[in-house]
Amino acid sequence: MKKRYSVKCLEEMPITAISFLTSEGNETGEWRSQRPVLDLEKCNRCGLCWMYCPDNAIVPEMDSFQISYKYCKGCGICANECPKKAILLIKEKR
C-alpha cells in the first residue's frame, strides 16, 4: 500500500522524510528546462523512445505513446533516438 500525500501548505508538511513518500513522490519533471513534444502524425510507434528513456517517462498506451511530464527531466535522448524525428524539444515555460 502506497501512501499518497498531497501537500498544499506548510502545516501539512511532515517534519521529516521518514515514511513520507517513496521516490514516486519525487516529481523530477520540475528539473526540466526543455520539453519533448511528440508529433503523433510522424510517429511510427517503433517504441525506441520508450526503450531509451532513462527515467521510464515514456508511457506505452494501447496504440501509441505518451510522455509523462511529471517525471521527464528533459534530457532529450528520446528526440535524439527517434528515427522519424517525431519528437521535438521546445523551451520549457513555467
Place this chain on the structure above:
Amino acid sequence: MKKVISGNQSVSYAVLAAGAQVVAAYPITPQSSIVEMIANFCSSGQLRAKFINVESEHSAMAACISASVTGARAFTATSSQGLALMHELLHYASGLRLPIVMANVNRALGSPFNLKADLSDSLSQRDTGWIQFYCQSGQEVFDTILQAYRLSEQVLLPAMVNLEGFILSHTYEIVDVPEQKEIDRFLPPPAPRDCLDVENPCLFGGTTDFYINFRYKMHEEMQRTKVVCRECDADFQKVFGRSYGLIQPYRCEDADLILVTAGTLAGTCCVASDQYRERDLKVGVLRIRLFRPFPGEEICYALRNAKKVAVIDRDFSPGCGGIFAQEIKSVFQGKDPLPVYEFIAGLGGKDVTDEDIGKVIDQTLQTPEPGGVTWIGVLK
C-alpha cells in the same frame, strides 16, 4: 546518592539513568572511558541496552540513526577527529529529526596531534542542526545529559553535550546521582513518535520543492527549542533543585566589564572576577551554556549594563578569530553595539590561569578601542 566520579563517569551514569536502549561507539581519547563504563553496565545487566561495537565513528552515528529511526533512545560519545568523521551523518540525524544524544569530549583537532581540550571540534559542527550544550562541572554534565534527552525528544532534534577533555572528563568531583524514581519523574520513557513504518518502509528524497520546507520546519523548531529548554530546566529545578539556564551570568548586574566564555574557562574567570572586585573593579562573567540554538536575546539582556565585553575563546576559526566572539558580536545587530575585545587562549589544552584572565581584564580596561584578536600564551 553522592558519588566521587569523573566527568566521563557522570556521562555514563546519566546514560544509565536515562535508560538508553542502543549505544554505538568507537573508542577515542579522551572519550573512551564513557563507553567502557556503559559497556560494563550492559554486560552486568544494569542497563538493558544493545551495545554495538562499530569500526568507526561514521558507523557509530549510522547505527544511532538506524536505532533512533525505529523509536529507540540512542546514545554515542566521541571526541575531536571522531566527531569530524561523523560530520556527514550529523546532518542526516538532524534532517531526519532524530532525538539522538551524544557526549562530545572536546579535544583539539590535528595536526599536530593533541589530546587535550579545545572547543574547535564541536564548534566545527555548528551548522549541522544539533543542539549544543557546553558544561562546566561534573554535576552539570550528569544533569545536562538528562535534560538533553528530554529536550531532544520534545523538539525532535539531536543534542550534543560537550565537556572539555581531561579538565572536566578526567577530573573527579562530587556528583549527586539521584534515585531512579526521581529521574523517572523528570525523564519518562521515550514517547511514541513518527518512526519508520516497517510494514511500508520508504524514505523520500531528491526533490527540490520539498527540501526548503523541511529546512524551514527545522529552523522554526530550533527557535522554539530555546523556550522548551527553559521549561525543561525549570522542571529539572522542581525535581532536583538545580538549574542552569541557557546562559549563566556571574556578578554581571553592576559590572562594567563582562568576560564572556564557555565551559570550564568560566570557573577561572569567576575567580579572577572576585579578585578584581576586591580592588573595586566591577568585573562580571557570562558563561554560554547553550550554543545552538544561540540565545542571542538572553545574552544581549545579560550584557545590557556593561561598558565593555571581553570574549575568551578556547577555539579558533583561522582567518576570522574566536568563534564565540563572532557570535557575540552578531547579537548587537540593530542595537547599540558594545565594544567587544577578542581573546584566544588555552588552545590544545594549554593551561589558562587566573593570572592569564587578569591579563585579559587589564588589557581590556586599558585599551580604549578593541582592535584585532589578542592571543594569550603565545611565545614572544
